[in-house]
Amino acid sequence: xxxxxxxxxxxxxxxxxxxxxxxxxxxxxxxxxxxxxxxxxxxxxxxxxxxxxxxxxxxxxxxxxxxxxxxxxxxxxxxxxxxxxxxxxxxxxxxxxxxxxxxxxxxxxxxxxxxxxxxxxxxxxxxxxxxxxxxxxxxxxxxxxxxxxxxxxxxxxxxxxxxxxxxxxxxxxxxxx
Numbered sequence: 001x002x003x004x005x006x007x008x009x010x011x012x013x014x015x016x017x018x019x020x021x022x023x024x025x026x027x028x029x030x031x032x033x034x035x036x037x038x039x040x041x042x043x044x045x046x047x048x049x050x051x052x053x054x055x056x057x058x059x060x061x062x063x064x065x066x067x068x069x070x071x072x073x074x075x076x077x078x079x080x081x082x083x084x085x086x087x088x089x090x091x092x093x094x095x096x097x098x099x100x101x102x103x104x105x106x107x108x109x110x111x112x113x114x115x116x117x118x119x120x121x122x123x124x125x126x127x128x129x130x131x132x133x134x135x136x137x138x139x140x141x142x143x144x145x146x147x148x149x150x151x152x153x154x155x156x157x158x159x160x161x162x163x164x165x166x167x168x169x170x171x172x173x174x175x176x177x
Contacts, residue, residue: 028054028149028166031080035159036118039069053161054080060097060134060162067096067162069103076159077152079119086168088141091125091149094163097134103160104128107153109139111146119148136163145171 033050040047048062048069059066070076088111095104105128112122126139128151149166153159 024170025167026056026165027082027086027168028080028164029056031082031166033068033078033080033164035068035070035078036076037071037073039071039158048160050078053078053164056163058094058136058163060094062096062098062100062160062162067160069160070158072156072158074156075120075152075154076157077118077120077150078159078161078164079148079150080164080166082147082149082166085113085145085147085171086166087143087145087171088125088149088166088168089143090165090167091139091141092136092163092165092167093128093131093139093151093161094136095131095134096160096162099133100160101131101133101135103158104131104151104153106155106157107151107159109141110150110152111141111144111148113145113147115148119150120152122146122148122150141168143168 033054035050050068053068057066107128109125110122111125125141
């Protein structure tokens, strides 16, 4: 009987702790993605839409229709609008797996609430120096606050992504007393 009481108390306590944490699952799944341009592959009739990279599909093969890709341009970017501000703990990025691992080298992960310069003036969480073909890397943002998460490559480049996951806690505005 005592064992069941302890289990019940632990279960209630864990539920209260989960409610108080404001931690939710992958925030990017419910966000709106956009990018500076969209590459169209005429050979396979595939439009590499921004939304392909926050749809929960972890397939890293571009030819399966699960990745986004910009055209080659000056400082291309991909962005997800999380619709509210969050304290971002982690951004998880999956690179294309069938080829071309250099499509993210030198990219910056930016987090903030501003859309100035398409969100590319927001503070930097991390730089992606290298992610191998099909690899997934986690970048710690240590509670940076923002509604927008951008991945931008300075200079003439492309941005290719197969999945972006964002984790954090909802920023709860202070209550007035």
